[in-house]
Amino acid sequence: MLKLAIDKSMINSEQHVTFVNIKYKYMKFRHLVAVFGFLMTSLVFCQEKQITLQEIWSGEFRTEGMQSLHSMANGNEYSVLNFNRESRTTSIDIYDYKTLEKTKTIVSSADIAEIQYFSDYSFNKDESKIILTTKSEPVFRHSTLGEYYIYDIASKKVTKVSDDLVQEPTLSPDGSKIAYGFENNLYVKDLKSGKVEQFTTDGEKNKIINGITDWVYEEEFAFVRAFDWNANSDQIAFIRFDETNVPEFSMDVYGSDLYPTQHVFKYPKAGEENSKVSLHLYDINSKNVSQLKVDKAYDDFYIPRLKWTNEANVLSVQLMNRHQNELDLWMIDTKAMTSKNVLAEKDKAYIDVTFNLTFLKDNSFIWTSELDGFNHIYHYSKTGKLINQVTKGDWEVTNYYGFNEKKNTIYFQSTENGSVNRDVFSIGLNGKNKKRLTQKDGTNSASFSADFTYFINTFSSATTPQEYTLYDTKSGKIVKQIKDNKVLAKQLEGYAMSKKEFSTISINGNDLNMWTIKPKDFDANKVYPLFMYQYSGPGSQQVANRWNSANDYWYQMLAQQGYIVVCIDGRGTGFKGADFKKVTQNKLGKYEIEDQIEAAKQLGKLDYIDAERIGIWGWSYGGFMSSNALFKGNDVFKMAIAVAPVTSWRFYDSIYTERYMTTPQENPSGYDENSPINHVDKLKGDFLLIHGTGDDNVHVQNTMRMVEALIQADKQFEWMIYPDKNHGIYGGNTRLHLYKKMTNFIHKTLGDKLEMSKD
Known part of the structure; x- marks a missing residue:
């Protein structure tokens, strides 16, 4: 800035006028510069808007998709579920693959007196009938209770499956019957006569479940319907779960009444007793239920899959030991009551269960496996x-x-x-x-x-x-x-959107995938705070060349506000071979944390990153990681946010945890040495802990026990509890509130001196 240093006593009137004019012109010049700068800033702002949290969580950036796409058996057409917003009706419309033109409407709720609209549909094998989903209520993450109708395409007749809210209604291949679960028992309804047969009677809440998976199977083996029709529509195979001795977990439900209630359900934690499972067969004609057994004695095992082959009397079933490193594929002849183990896989760590089993006409089968160190396709x-x-x-x-x-x-x-x-x-x-x-x-x-x-x-x-x-x-x-x-x-x-840059970073002898989002006006002569995101769970992937999730818009917003955001998939994550993925076996949280800490150190050495302002966050497994990173990496990370974190693997479910850790009785050091609850004494930075009290997956117990440990270690921290919210922490204004909370915490802990000059 030009500085005027003039002695006023030496100024005569002429000089004074000259000085005033100079001053006036200088002030006018400054005003014009300021106005020009404001106009330019306004112009840029108008051209490039800033993303807001309200826009993100109101669905402003939602993508359009194709809902409930189904390929018709003729191979020439496909069906799509369409919703008419004006009439608030739904229809299943048929389109021609070649022309993409709509050819007809199979069914519309406008033509069905009993149904206002339906939210989903499924065909039987010959596509003569459709199950229409109307009312639907969630049970757990994948399971629902619903009101269902069957639509006969030829006759246009509508049949209600049941007056009760039922589970997993499934039409027989010939379309003559439908099977479903209700209150832990199984039923079959004859669609011609309307007669209903209840073929299991011992179902009881928190004791016996027939044909529907228990909580831990649903969550970790990713299926709910544990029954299946054979090709001839005359037999149903099903799994029976005896969860009598599985320990119960209870959650308070605060609701809006004067007194809260409790949700009590069976939840086997690591090392605790699982459901006792058995395989059974219902014969439609004889009305007989029998138990199916294989020619091998198993102790404490899982049945993660069952599927009929193309032969009506041959059932395939997968059995797995509790450690989940041995998987057997059995073929059971349900007429001769004989069994044969046709495939036995073993692994030094664990075997992933998939749905990739296809039977060909000759009953040979296609299977996927990591036998050679990478997941590939095999023909047996x-x-x-x-x-x-x-x-x-x-x-x-x-x-x-x-x-x-x-x-x-x-x-x-x-x-x-x-x-x-x-x-x-x-x-x-x-x-x-x-x-x-x-x-x-x-x-x-x-x-x-x-x-x-x-x-x-x-x-x-990404683009x-x-x-x-x-x-x-x-x-x-x-x-x-x-x-x-x-x-x-x-x-x-x-909007001022930044490019998501993909690269690799060499950490602990591995080239790890990484993406980076920098401020759009990034200047290498400035230094920026670094905010890291990761999930890091076994076999997962966050660094992928795909379009934005809601969180990506949040990262763009943070970049607009002056942060550099980075995500790194460390050891234990997926799609780079079995050895890379399974290196964390028996030591969850050891190598993953080492990689995140070392990555932060390397990035902190870059001229444009402020090594004193590095933060990290994650949700679920990612919350477990971010907590550990702040505690174990207390000389690297200034802050961390942990949402719904596992704080000790002793608190988490048996199937997931033991797959990677065996039991706590067998591997106590693996459980304790890398659980953040045991490292709270190392906390130096700023810590924000968040959980929903209605989380049936990662229980709020994890956070409550962590809070108590932090208090007893005399560590200051911040935390937020969302009443009755599950693992997803959503509903109404919840997500917006959550992300405002996290954003404000980031600003408070990392945001001082944003874009600080290196000079």
Whole structure:
């Protein structure tokens, strides 16, 4: 700035006038500069808006999709659930793959007196009948109670499944009957006569469950319906859960009444007793229920999958030991009551259970496994003899789409084009003629027509929101664009969005995948606070070339406010081979934390990052990690936010925890040495702990015990409790409040001296 140093006593009148004019012109110049700067700033602001939390959580940036897409059996058409906002009715509409034109409406709630609208649908095997979902109430994460109707397409007749709210209604393949669960028992309804048969009677809450999984199976083996129809529609196989001796967990439900209530359910924590499971068969004709057994004695085992083969009397069932490092595939002949173990896998760590089991016409089967160190596709004979390893390479098969018998071709998704990308491929059953069917780098996923002539590809990347495109499977060429999100992309051009930069960082002998979001006006001559996000759970992935989640908009908002945001997938995460994923076995939280701490140290050495202002956050497993990072890395991290964290693996469920840690009785040091509750004495920085009291997954007990440990260690911290909210912490204004809380905490702990000059 120019400084005027003038002695007033030496100024005569002429000089004084000159000085006044100089001063006036200088002040006018300053005013003009200020006005120009304001106009320029306003212009930039108008051109590039700042993201707000209200916009994020009001759905302002929501993408459009295709709801409940189903490929029709003819291979030429697909169905979609459509909602008419004006009439508030729903319909199942049929579209032609080739033209993408709507050809007809199968059913509309406007034409059904009994139904105002339906929220979901499913066909039986020959597509003659449809189950329509009307009312639906959540039970746990995947399970629901609902009111259902059956629509007969030919007669247009509507039949209510039950006056009660039931679970998992499933039509028989021939469409003549429907089976469902109600109050822990199983029922079959004959759709012609309307007669209902209850074929289990011992079901009782918190004791016996028939055909519906218990809490821990639902959460960790990811299925709810534990019964299945055979091909002839005359037998139902089901799993029975005896959870009588499983310890109970209780949660207070505060609600709005004068007195709170309690939700009590069976929850086996690590090392505690699980449900005793058994396999049973109901014969429709004889009305007889019998137990199915295999020719091997198992002690404390799981039944994570059951599925009928193409032979009406042959049931496949997967049995797994409690350590989950041995998996047997059994074939049970339900007429002869004989069994054969056709496949036995063992692993030094654990085996992931999948749904990737497909039976061919000759009852040979396609299976996925990590046998060679990467997840690949295998073809076995019906007796379990290996015919061929179909896919090979230092990459992972991430989804199996199906088998085209006419072309003898398998379709799958993989990471062959880089672990952060996904592409759709075809390959011969003999492992030859592999072909990449998708064209763009990013995340591609396919929904194939029933005869595999076409597939609808869903594509997104870090720069492109979801696009839905019709492909010709044989040529791999695009037939037509179906739907895109160009309107959203155009809308976002008005915001100061930063590029998500993908790279790797060398940490502890490994090249770890990383993304970085910098302020759009990033200046390498300034220094910025660093805010790290991670999840880090076994087999997970956060660094992926796909479109934004809600959190990504939050990170963009933080970047707009002057933060650099980084995410790193460390050891133990997925899609880089079994050795990389399973290195954390028996020591959850050791290597993952070492990687995050070392990464923060390396990043803190960059000229433009302020090593004194590094923070980290995570949710669930990520909350476990962020807590540990702040405690064990107290010389690196200034702050941490932990949302719904596991604070000791002794508090978490048996199936998940023991898969990676065995039991606490066998591995006490593994449980205790890396659980943050045992390291609270190391806390130096700022810590925000958040939990919902209605979390049936990671119980609020984790936070309460952590709070008590922090108090007894005389450590100051902040915490927030959300009454009756589950593991997702949402509903009404909850998410907005949560993210305001976290944002304010970040500003308070990292936000001082934002974009501080290095000079």
